[in-house]
Amino acid sequence: MRASGDQIAQFFEGLAMLALVLERKGELNLRDFPLVEKLGPNDVRIRMRTVGICGSDVHYYTHGYIGKFIVREPMILGHEVLAKLLKLGVMLEV
Numbered sequence: 001m002r003a004s005g006d007q008i009a010q011f012f013e014g015l016a017m018l019a020l021v022l023e024r025k026g027e028l029n030l031r032d033f034p035l036v037e038k039l040g041p042n043d044v045r046i047r048m049r050t051v052g053i054c055g056s057d058v059h060y061y062t063h064g065y066i067g068k069f070i071v072r073e074p075m076i077l078g079h080e081v082l083a084k085l086l087k088l089g090v091m092l093e094v
């Protein structure tokens with residue numbers, strides 16, 4: 001699975017966000033997601049540096065479930081991230 005040249009260029013220009021989506025058991029795709037310009041009061045904006053794929057992600061990919069949680073619709077994988085914090089929502093400012 002590879003991102004296209006356009007997807008990579010948009011990602012590095014901060015115009016697009018790529019995510020690895022588990023479509024269903026055994027099927028992955030890289031998909032573009034639109035960036036939301038306005039932050040909600042409890043949101044943060046980050047710039048991803050690295051995303052890890054952990055055992056849970058692999059289990060969802062290979063089995064389609066973990067315990068009682070069954071993948072019934074597309075799910076973004078990669079919840080262990082290294083990122084730079086760019087902006088805080090107004091309720092998070094100190």
Ligand SMILES: [Zn+2]
Binds near residue numbers: 054055056057080
């Ligand atoms: Zn994990």
